[in-house]
Each structure stands twice: as C-alpha cells, then as structure tokens.
Amino acid sequence: MKKINKSEGSASARTLENLKEIEPRLKVGVLVLNTGHGLYIGGINYGIESDLPHARAILNAMDGQSTCAQISQNSGAGLDDVLEIVRALDNAGLVDTVRTSIRVQRFHSPNPNRSTHKNDDSNDGGFQQLQSKLAPELSASTWISGVRDGGVNVIAQRRNWEVSIFGEGRIATLLYGILLASGISETLLIPAKNSTAISAESLTSGFLRQSDIGLNLKVRSSELAGELSLFPANSSDAREKFAISIGQPQADQQQEWMSSGTPHLVIEPAECASLFIGPLVIPGITPCLRCVRLIRHEREILWDEIELNRLTHAPSEVPVSVAHYVAGLITLELLSYIDREKSQLLGACLTIDFHNLATTDRTLYTRHLACGCNWGQEKSPR
Ligand SMILES: [Zn+2]
Known part of the structure; x- marks a missing residue:
C-alpha cells in the first residue's frame, strides 16, 4: 500500500x-x-x-x-x-473516526435523538430540513485538515460567532443572507442610518423581494433571519465578534474595533469597475487599515488624490453578478478564518477587476512602523 x-x-x-x-x-x-x-x-x-x-x-x-x-x-x-x-x-x-452531535435548541424533546443532527426517527419536517441544509456544509468542512468527525464540530462552532455587517447595498444584503445560511446564526446587518429603506437597487435575486421595497432594511432583514439561518436561534452568550464594513468605516468605529480587539474586514467602494478588499485585520497581530493606508501613500503616487476624490464622490452600486461573487468570496474567507484561523486576506488585499476575475490581484502588506497599531499590544491570536 x-x-x-x-x-x-x-x-x-x-x-x-x-x-x-x-x-x-x-x-x-x-x-x-x-x-x-x-x-x-x-x-x-x-x-x-x-x-x-x-x-x-x-x-x-x-x-x-x-x-x-x-x-x-x-x-x-x-x-x-x-x-x-x-x-x-x-x-x-x-x-x-469520531462522532460528534450538533445540539440545537429548537427540538425540545425527552428523546435525545431529536436534539442531534443524526439518528432522528421523528419525521420532524424542520429537523429533516436542517439535515438536508447541513449536508452540503459538512461535505466541505469534513475535508479540512485534521477533521475526523465529518466536519460537524467545525460547523457547530460557527454558532459561537457574532458577525456584524456595517453598511448597506447589494453586497451587504447578500453577505447577510449567505452568512446566516452558512451557520453564523448571529449575523447582524447595521446600515449607516437606522432609517435606511430597501430600494429597487437592492434586489439582486437574493432574499429580498419586490414587495420588500420601501420597508426598513434593518427591520426586514432581521425578520427574515429565521428563514435564512442554517440553525435555529442560539441563546449562547459566549460569542466571538467579527466586523465587516462595506465602505470605509467611521474613524471612531475603526478605533473601537482596534481597542476592543475585534477582527475586522473592509470592502472598499467600487471604482472604475474594480473593488479593493482587505486586509482582514486582527488588531495588534496583523497589519491594520492604517498600516495599509500609510504603505499605499508611500507606494502609490496618486493615493492621496484618490482618497480626496472618495470624500467628494458617492460610491456606486456594483452589478448583480459582482455582488454575488464578492459576497461569496468574503464569506469563504471569513469561514476559513472562523473554521481554521486562516485566510488569504490576513496581511493581504485583493483587487477585484470586474472584467478579469480569473486574475484577481493579491497584494501583501506588512505592519507600518509609523502606525503604532502594535504598541502596547501583547494579545496573541485566539
Ligand atoms: Zn497599523
């Protein structure tokens, strides 16, 4: 052999x-x-x-x-x-070689089989739906190096995370639905304004319908969470947090993530049929957004002008196909980080060219000495 x-x-x-x-x-x-x-x-x-x-x-x-x-x-x-x-x-x-069960809180039954994902003999429609939705997730997680339980524990651990999506638009709403359906039960969509309404532009063949136009985005997405989520609601309080920003975050928001040690990822607004994503920042451990700005300032002769231009121009919405692509890509990178503590976006950024997706450009960044994001930080990776 x-x-x-x-x-x-x-x-x-x-x-x-x-x-x-x-x-x-x-x-x-x-x-x-x-x-x-x-x-x-x-x-x-x-x-x-x-x-x-x-x-x-x-x-x-x-x-x-x-x-x-x-x-x-x-x-x-x-x-x-x-x-x-x-x-x-x-x-x-x-x-x-190992058997692990996922315990879900929806199935209140003295029969232990009804609170696990297997050996169920109850003809419970919701339970069977959960099993059928879990199977494709497990078919990928079981192949993660070192996994010996069919990937069950990896998927179950996703419920211990709270992911907040700051912003609105096509990528934000698609990302919200995909993360919920991938097992991140505590996914929050936080538009810039609480009053942000769903517009016709938001419809992307995703979970929002024509009849949702005009409704409050935050409220409606929250209503749909139960329908989209892979798992029933999880009452666990012990959650690790992650933040995603669609567009540049406010300075105070960014500072809060850095000081609280919240890992975060920024998707910049689309410009000239391209999009800049990253890096995935682990505060105090990997290059932060300011590190990247300082390095781009040094490397790119027009960077300062580009930043100024962004301040005076409203971001444009992306095509539906790009929104799906980017939302899928971000989800896979985030799940890789949550499942395996790995991501191609740690210390790196992607430039997505809408017309040349097969050659997405990945640029590596290091921490900038002038940034100081590591000063006084001794936190080690989780
Ligand atoms: Zn930094």
Whole structure:
C-alpha cells in the first residue's frame, strides 16, 4: 500500500489510540476506483493505493458503526489488514473516526435523538430540513485538515460567532443572507442610518423581494433571519465578534474595533469597475487599515488624490453578478478564518477587476512602523 500525490497541508501522520475500537467511515466524496492491480482510494488531488485482496470488502464494511474488529468479521479480512488500511486512510485524512452531535435548541424533546443532527426517527419536517441544509456544509468542512468527525464540530462552532455587517447595498444584503445560511446564526446587518429603506437597487435575486421595497432594511432583514439561518436561534452568550464594513468605516468605529480587539474586514467602494478588499485585520497581530493606508501613500503616487476624490464622490452600486461573487468570496474567507484561523486576506488585499476575475490581484502588506497599531499590544491570536 502506498500513498500518492499527497498534497502538503493535509492530514499529517497521526497515531490512533485504541485502533481496534474506533468505528471508521470514509469521508463524504472519497473516490474508490479500480486501478487494474488494486484500488485507488482518495480525492481528486491525492489518495492511497491498496493491493490488499479484501480492500473493497473492508471499505464496504466501514459504515461508521462497526469497529475494526467487526469490520474484519464482516468483510472476511484479517484484522491486521483492516488496521493497515484504516491507519493509511487516517494518515491521509480520508476517514472519519469520531462522532460528534450538533445540539440545537429548537427540538425540545425527552428523546435525545431529536436534539442531534443524526439518528432522528421523528419525521420532524424542520429537523429533516436542517439535515438536508447541513449536508452540503459538512461535505466541505469534513475535508479540512485534521477533521475526523465529518466536519460537524467545525460547523457547530460557527454558532459561537457574532458577525456584524456595517453598511448597506447589494453586497451587504447578500453577505447577510449567505452568512446566516452558512451557520453564523448571529449575523447582524447595521446600515449607516437606522432609517435606511430597501430600494429597487437592492434586489439582486437574493432574499429580498419586490414587495420588500420601501420597508426598513434593518427591520426586514432581521425578520427574515429565521428563514435564512442554517440553525435555529442560539441563546449562547459566549460569542466571538467579527466586523465587516462595506465602505470605509467611521474613524471612531475603526478605533473601537482596534481597542476592543475585534477582527475586522473592509470592502472598499467600487471604482472604475474594480473593488479593493482587505486586509482582514486582527488588531495588534496583523497589519491594520492604517498600516495599509500609510504603505499605499508611500507606494502609490496618486493615493492621496484618490482618497480626496472618495470624500467628494458617492460610491456606486456594483452589478448583480459582482455582488454575488464578492459576497461569496468574503464569506469563504471569513469561514476559513472562523473554521481554521486562516485566510488569504490576513496581511493581504485583493483587487477585484470586474472584467478579469480569473486574475484577481493579491497584494501583501506588512505592519507600518509609523502606525503604532502594535504598541502596547501583547494579545496573541485566539
Ligand atoms: Zn497599523
């Protein structure tokens, strides 16, 4: 048995405790293909090859409810062969070996199955809807390096975050709906003015309808939260906070995020069919918005003029297609940060060219010595 084309950064070699007692199952989407002289087991980019005679029978018996000893019994393969293949699959990050449940508060029932995402036998429509909405999220989270529970815990942890979107417009409203549907149950949409109404311009094939025009944006989006959210409302108070600003934030708002240690991300207004995003700022740890401004001032000869121009020109709305693209991109980067503490936007900014999306420009930034955003800060990453 050999490992082939294993991509860097995926599951590293692990030691399984009490290997015989675990109940392994292949991760969602793992391919099992005949190679002519054995089996290829893996994803598109990497996997393992096995020439064990009972390999397919072993894989078929890996139902997530049978121990390795039972798999050996059910498949007719020797226990050593089962352990060998499970160990190789685990080292390659291709198998789940832990079961985790998501507890939701909506299902008040003495039956414990009704408060988990699996083993439900209640014919509860809401529960089944939750399961079907969870499956696509899990199909991605299970492939995160080091995940062994099908990605369940990663998705469940998203409920511990409160994400505030400051601003309005197409990107803001789409982002609001996508984040809720991705499991960030506590997503808040905070327009610049409480009185901001929904306009025809806001309709983007998203969750707002023609009949919503003229209604208060903040109130209406809040009303729709239950319909959009992946999970039922979560009453947990222990939330980590994140802020997203559509357009430049007010100076006092920015200062508040910095002093409270709130990670934040700014999406600048569209200009000349392009959009500048980032960086994702972890106060005191990564380059802040002021660092970027100081560096752009030094690097870009027209930067000061551009900033002045922005003060006197109202931002323009983006095309529907761009709004969906940017909202999806921001959500994926934010979830990457929440799920894995990683993001391509940490210390970096993206310039999105509406007519050339395949070559999005990513510029790296460092902390500027004159900024002082790290002075007196000793906070370490979470
Ligand atoms: Zn700074």
